Amino acid sequence: MSTGTLIGVIVVVLVVVAAVAVLSRFFLQRKRLRERFxxxxxxxxxxxxxxxAAERELVEREREHAKLELRPLAPVTRESYARSWSRIQEQFVDTPQEAVTQADRLVTDxxxxxxxxxxGYERQEALLSVEHANTLEHYREAHTISQRQDRGEASTEDLRAAMVHYRTLFEDxxxxEDNRREEGAR
Structure with missing residues (x-):
């Protein structure tokens, strides 16, 4: 085999190896994004x-999310929020519109x-998607119903659905679950 042929074979092998490495990285990132989001x-x-483009957007959401200083809740704070949620749910029977408004406020707090x-709702939605993607659709639904409520277009059944959606995100x-895992690790 001549030197030129050998160099040609080596170049082809290197190009194939580089292509496989790039494709592997690409597919591994896609898999990671699918699992995370x-x-x-x-x-x-x-x-x-x-x-x-969608994957670039999701990676950008991860970058923005990484800049946040997220904090776990102290047990006392968690209990305080849980009690507030219970009061709001009890209020729903008598004043559903006010209960939904307060549920939205409590979730925001x-x-x-x-x-x-x-x-900014859109920014909230994007940043929540990084760690709360499985409950994010509940937030969207609750937000949509809250907007309809503001226009006077939401029925009591719609408001009940909003409360269920808010509760799902609230609990997340x-x-x-994170706290149970942390306590089990001690």
């Missing part, structure tokens, strides 16, 4: 011009307590 991954792909931004933000 769950249903939010598919939603981002559907809303985007391409899968690559809990986000702030944990270290999430509370200005409250972090009960």
């Amino acid at each position: 769950g249903p939010e991954y598919e939603r981002a792909v559907e809303r985007s011009d391409s899968r690559m 809990l986000m702030a307590e944990r270290g999430y931004p509370t200005e 933000l409250l972090g009960r």
